[in-house]
Amino acid sequence: MILDEIVSKRKLDYIKKEKELPISKLKELIKIDNKNYVFYDLFKQNKFIFICECKHKSPSKGIIKENYNYLDIAKEYELSGANAISCLTEPNYFLGSDKHLEDIKNNVKIPVLRKDFIFSEYQIYEAKYIKADLILLICKILDFNTLKKYIELAHSLYLSCLVECHSEEEVDMAIKAGAKVIGVNNRNLDDFTIDNNLAINIREKYKDIILISESGVKDVSDVKKAKDAKMNGILIGEALMKSNNINKTLKEFIEC
Numbered sequence: 001m002i003l004d005e006i007v008s009k010r011k012l013d014y015i016k017k018e019k020e021l022p023i024s025k026l027k028e029l030i031k032i033d034n035k036n037y038v039f040y041d042l043f044k045q046n047k048f049i050f051i052c053e054c055k056h057k058s059p060s061k062g063i064i065k066e067n068y069n070y071l072d073i074a075k076e077y078e079l080s081g082a083n084a085i086s087c088l089t090e091p092n093y094f095l096g097s098d099k100h101l102e103d104i105k106n107n108v109k110i111p112v113l114r115k116d117f118i119f120s121e122y123q124i125y126e127a128k129y130i131k132a133d134l135i136l137l138i139c140k141i142l143d144f145n146t147l148k149k150y151i152e153l154a155h156s157l158y159l160s161c162l163v164e165c166h167s168e169e170e171v172d173m174a175i176k177a178g179a180k181v182i183g184v185n186n187r188n189l190d191d192f193t194i195d196n197n198l199a200i201n202i203r204e205k206y207k208d209i210i211l212i213s214e215s216g217v218k219d220v221s222d223v224k225k226a227k228d229a230k231m232n233g234i235l236i237g238e239a240l241m242k243s244n245n246i247n248k249t250l251k252e253f254i255e256c
Contacts, residue, residue: 002059003117003189007141009092010117018122026125032158039111039134039160040180042083043210048227049083050254051113051162051212053237054104056088056095060192065241068095073246074104080250084111084133086235098130105131113162117141124153134160137179139170140189148177162212166198171206180210183235187215196222200229220256227256 042049054077056068074085087104088096096116105112114132118124119141127135137150147163154161163179165171166188174182184199199213213226214235226234236253243249 001190002192003140006059006090006093007117007119010090011119013091014120014122017126023122023125026122026129030125030128030157032128035158037155037158037160039084039113039162042111043181043232046083046233048231049212049233050081050250051084051086051233051235052077052082052240052250053086053115053235054088054100055086055237055241057093058192058238059093061238064238070100071103071107073241074108076246077240077250078108078110080247081254082110082250083233084113086113086115086237089114089116089130098126101132102130105133111160118150121150121153124150124157124159127154128157128159132159134162136162136164136183138164138189139173140164140166144173144177147173147179151178164214165202168202168205171202171209175209181212181232182206182209183212183214185214196225199231200225203229203231217253220252223253224256 054070054073055064057063077085087101088094089098089101090096101114111133113134114127115136118137135154151161162181162183163174164183164185165174166185171182184202186196186198187194194216196216203211210232212233212235213231217236217239240246240249
């Protein structure tokens, strides 16, 4: 399974990272300047938000954008009306980097998501250190007690959480663990197949939670379906990465 392979490789990365910078020293480097949950606050101001992703590569599609200037892309997202930016920091399968996130955060004012495969407290402290505003927590790689603990730890650092699910059972788990915003990934992380109706079907059962549809957007009709289903937002990556005119495409999505 692809997900298991990605997480196993990421765990090897962190054996090296934690030797170079132990968690005790990492904690000392963290500064909490803003005691606000800037991502959660978006839902007080907007009925529907757009999280736009900087994504160079994926395990299923290979290189998505040849001329990948993540900083120019992030700036264009902000100028075109994005509410938040998702930045891949996983280096082995997505060619992401912590530096990408730090550079983006230093150049935009909207919230930035650290999109990675989080399995340790170290990564949560690290996310705060590199100035992320929110983190992705994937139910499929965490048990209930760990998910609950990680949400509480993130909140103690004034990090928001986007808790990712792929089934009703995982949505129930996320709610019980204290998730404030839940993302339904239409992509199955075991084999990377996509079911574009998954998030919409889950919304029919869960009316009163903040729900984001992730993955599978190809065009305006997909965005309109999410809006019509009363989703609270959408996370878009490849459709924007493959666009010849990000500004035009994103504005069409926002205005549909």
